[in-house]
Amino acid sequence: MDFQVSFNVNNKLFVKDPDNTDLGRQIVKNAIDLIYTLGFEQFTFKKLAIEIQTTEATIYRYFENKHKLLLYILNWYWSYMEFLVMFKLQNLDNPEIKLIAVIDLLTSDLPDTSGKFDYNKKYLNQIVISESSKAYLVKDISEINKDEVFKPYKDLCSKIADLIAEYNPKYQFPKSLTTTLIESSHQQQFFADNLPKLTDVNSNNHQDFVRLFLKELLFSSIVKKV
Amino acid sequence: MDFQVSFNVNNKLFVKDPDNTDLGRQIVKNAIDLIYTLGFEQFTFKKLAIEIQTTEATIYRYFENKHKLLLYILNWYWSYMEFLVMFKLQNLDNPEIKLIAVIDLLTSDLPDTSGKFDYNKKYLNQIVISESSKAYLVKDISEINKDEVFKPYKDLCSKIADLIAEYNPKYQFPKSLTTTLIESSHQQQFFADNLPKLTDVNSNNHQDFVRLFLKELLFSSIVKKV
DNA sequence: TTAATACAATAGTAACACTATCATTTATAA
DNA sequence: TTATAAATGATAGTGTTACTATTGTATTAA
Numbered sequence: 001m002d003f004q005v006s007f008n009v010n011n012k013l014f015v016k017d018p019d020n021t022d023l024g025r026q027i028v029k030n031a032i033d034l035i036y037t038l039g040f041e042q043f044t045f046k047k048l049a050i051e052i053q054t055t056e057a058t059i060y061r062y063f064e065n066k067h068k069l070l071l072y073i074l075n076w077y078w079s080y081m082e083f084l085v086m087f088k089l090q091n092l093d094n095p096e097i098k099l100i101a102v103i104d105l106l107t108s109d110l111p112d113t114s115g116k117f118d119y120n121k122k123y124l125n126q127i128v129i130s131e132s133s134k135a136y137l138v139k140d141i142s143e144i145n146k147d148e149v150f151k152p153y154k155d156l157c158s159k160i161a162d163l164i165a166e167y168n169p170k171y172q173f174p175k176s177l178t179t180t181l182i183e184s185s186h187q188q189q190f191f192a193d194n195l196p197k198l199t200d201v202n203s204n205n206h207q208d209f210v211r212l213f214l215k216e217l218l219f220s221s222i223v224k225k226v
Numbered sequence: 227m228d229f230q231v232s233f234n235v236n237n238k239l240f241v242k243d244p245d246n247t248d249l250g251r252q253i254v255k256n257a258i259d260l261i262y263t264l265g266f267e268q269f270t271f272k273k274l275a276i277e278i279q280t281t282e283a284t285i286y287r288y289f290e291n292k293h294k295l296l297l298y299i300l301n302w303y304w305s306y307m308e309f310l311v312m313f314k315l316q317n318l319d320n321p322e323i324k325l326i327a328v329i330d331l332l333t334s335d336l337p338d339t340s341g342k343f344d345y346n347k348k349y350l351n352q353i354v355i356s357e358s359s360k361a362y363l364v365k366d367i368s369e370i371n372k373d374e375v376f377k378p379y380k381d382l383c384s385k386i387a388d389l390i391a392e393y394n395p396k397y398q399f400p401k402s403l404t405t406t407l408i409e410s411s412h413q414q415q416f417f418a419d420n421l422p423k424l425t426d427v428n429s430n431n432h433q434d435f436v437r438l439f440l441k442e443l444l445f446s447s448i449v450k451k452v
Numbered sequence: 453t454t455a456a457t458a459c460a461a462t463a464g465t466a467a468c469a470c471t472a473t474c475a476t477t478t479a480t481a482a
Numbered sequence: 483t484t485a486t487a488a489a490t491g492a493t494a495g496t497g498t499t500a501c502t503a504t505t506g507t508a509t510t511a512a
Contacts (some may be wrong), residue, residue, distance in 0.1 A: 016458095023459080039365030044499065058459060060501070133359050139265030141420045154423055175441045176414055176425045180443070183413055184406045191405060194367045197380055200399045207420050217406070220446045242489095249490080270468065284490060286470070458509075468499070478489075 012147035025065035036123035078152035233305040262349035265446035304378035322394040
């Protein structure tokens with residue numbers, strides 16, 4: 001694939017739209033690299049400022065705090081993922097094949113894009129795996145949820161849940177199964193890499209393993225019972 | 227139930243065993259209350275010290291940092307949970323009934339105990355739901371894993387995975403299914419409470435809902451195919 | 453040419469995550 | 483009972499984090 005993609009990320013997530021300036025895009029791009037390298041807890045605006053040779057104060061003009069920056073990055077990812085799902089499902093009719101395509105997407109790295117958004121897709125993927133739950137597992141979740149900062153995630157979930165309902169309208173838990181698939185896909189990849197005894201991974205290709213597990217989990221849950 | 231329980235929590239998790247002194251037990255008990263109230267990010271040793279009218283320095287004599295304290299609390303929880311599983315499964319033969327009992331345990335509050343460990347079980351449960359993944363989603367996971375700080379969690383998982391293998395020896399992913407059940411049980415409870423649109427809850431009793439969902443998920447995965 | 457905007461440079465504050473020192477209380481053992 | 487060690491309290495201090503404020507300069511737009 002080779003085209004430019006661009007999404008309107010929720011404007012409650014930034015003070016000044018980083019998408020509009022070179023510096024803004026540098027901030028986001030280098031934030032991804034640095035969060036990947038240091039982990040979210042060790043990542044600070046100070047370190048990011050040094051990395052791109054600017055000052056903390058400047059970064060604060062774009063983002064209120066690092067949590068919002070993380071949410072911005074994740075929203076970009078979820079929006080992109082929803083776009084990819086839409087794109088890949090074009091011209092597909094069979095609900096089973098559609099769901100298989102979705103699982104493949106959820107367990108693959110993002111395709112590289114050229115142009116303005118040359119974020120490191122491998123890093124971005126790892127951030128989603130290791131850091132995304134920290135975006136919602138916070139005490140002020142109900143406050144930040146009011147700003148609709150989880151809309152892209154919810155939209156993606158709802159789209160996949162619809163596919164499940166299409167496959168088997170009688171299945172009772174399409175949304176919970178969807179979030180379980182998505183979150184489990186991250187967890188199992190993380191465990192396979194870091195705590196492999198918590199999984200059944202045996203090959204070297206962890207993504208293949210997770211893909212297999214999730215397909216089994218999904219289709220045995222939603223199979224139409226006679 | 228009414229008896230005293232006591233576990234040997236991994237001694238790499240503390241500097242001085244909090245289990246041996248009144249002050250140590252106060253620290254753990256009040257840490258649970260405070261982490262529940264403030265969330266792990268806002269929780270500090272300073273605030274805890276004020277709460278129990280001691281000083282930061284004193285708390286540092288028991289725990290190196292708040293991450294280790296969280297791990298200590300979670301290890302206590304996982305050890306207790308494994309004990310409860312063992313206890314509840316006594317005298318049960320039928321693997322299906324055993325697995326149902328396990329899911330019931332995973333989706334219920336801990337029973338109250340008297341004696342030294344009068345931790346607030348409702349708070350502890352919420353901490354497990356909201357904070358436990360923060361114990362392992364850290365950059366230095368491989369370092370801390372060397373100290374076997376995840377052993378109680380792994381032991382519990384392995385015990386449940388064995389039950390799955392007992393039910394259906396041909397099922398390929400007993401461990402991954404187990405971690406998925408446990409983690410999903412937390413997530414779905416968290417989502418039901420905070421981001422209900424990501425789930426299919428309709429009743430007021432979120433625990434019943436999660437229980438139903440997980441049983442369905444588990445047994446459709448491991449059903450013996452003809 | 454003026455005026456606005458964007459950014460850099462610098463300084464400062466309160467909280468956090470510790471470490472160190474020393475005095476005092478408490479438990480224990482000779 | 484006294485000596486001794488261990489546990490805790492009190493206090494201080496350091497470097498870092500998470501910001502906010504101010505002021506000067508370069509760029510751009512009217």
